[in-house]
Amino acid sequence: MKEYDFIIIGAGAAGLMIADGMGKDPAFKDKSILLLDKEDKTTNDRTWCFWEKGQGTFDTIIHKQWDDIYFAGKNHRKTYSIAPYSYKMIRGIDFYTNFLERIASYPNVTFRQEVVNNILDEQNIGVKVITDKTTYVAKQVFDSQFNFKKIADRPKYPILQQHFIGWFIRTKEPVFDPSKATFMDFSVEQKGNTRFMYVLPFSKNYALFEYTLFSASLLPKEEYEVAIKEYMDTHFKDVEFEIVEKERGSIPMTCFDFTELNSGNVYHIGTAGGWSKPSTGYTFRNTAIKSEALIQHLKENKPLHSFQKRNRFWFYDVLLLNILYRNNALGRSIFESLFAKRKPQLIFKFLDEETRWYEDVYIMMAPNPVPFVKSLIRHVYWILIGKKKRW
């Protein structure tokens, strides 16, 4: 059985960032690292967007970036300049190719395409990772396989999902404005949920349209697609178009404590480690920040159980998700009040968990406070009576 210091399961966003971070850091030069994925990572299976101030570490592979975003609620509609932030997009395939090329140049990191069938944490002996080809042993495993059922089986907190289907649309005529991204367009029918369209125009005749919900249950595939067709009919009537590519996704939105899934030598990373922001589903930039912090944590020989800590933003997410779980239709008015009354720069800062406490208060005073106060009272009451399910 071949032995490694670290085995990373999954060469997705988190696995690749951690493998690259270890590979280029001299502190890990004597450590052997194996990266496993069931895929060869040569498919463009997703696009990642995130906001960032100024220049960033992924700039060489950015496919497109926007300095203006558009938000539309029921009554409030506005295009915002988001400087000093920009909204950046990376194509999955560019990220995989770039990171796998770099990883191939590190002598101590090996990438293998194998399916992991089982992981056995044998505590003092190490972890056995059983694949479709062989069995490996590692001192420490980082696992990015996300299994929705595992969190759904332990529902202490409500579980919503950011779920969507996206169409990459090419039109004959130049009809799009590539200078601004539609961040959230709530003009679509809400049907008792939080539903919006997300539009990323790459050029005047090529754009990604994503029909997105923040809700508990997925829709039948046709419902997302009919909504995209209707949106095209409303906003680009009689414009001829072809669907070039499609993507779909579902990202967990929950305050579930993902560290419960870890064992002594198996630590979950990425979405599987709870690195998706519960209130938005945004994961990519957080994964970059967390991966760097995790590597630093390992270098300082700190135990992994002390890596992730809850902060006050986690609690704000608890309150919001409870509201959206109980009354999913409130999402539009909450986001609309935020964008109508506060600058997007402050909203981004808050979502990046970088605001000071008085800025938090200012942000939270934008929407109608009643649902938030009720959510807070309910939460405190459930703690006092020792209720196991906080929803």
Ligand SMILES: Cc1cc2nc3c(=O)[nH]c(=O)nc-3n(C[C@H](O)[C@H](O)[C@H](O)COP(=O)(O)OP(=O)(O)OC[C@H]3O[C@@H](n4cnc5c(N)ncnc54)[C@H](O)[C@@H]3O)c2cc1C
């Ligand atoms: C279509 C889509 C679009 C998204 N867009 C955004 C966005 O715009 N912004 C944002 O912040 N977040 C976005 N996300 C959310 C999040 O950033 C991504 O899901 C991100 O890829 C999560 O990284 P990860 O490493 O946790 O998981 P993944 O990138 O999914 O990586 C997990 C890896 O594990 C491998 N794997 C799974 N099971 C096995 C097994 N048994 N054996 C071996 N390998 C296995 C998979 O093949 C995969 O490569 C999006 C998600 C999707 C699905």
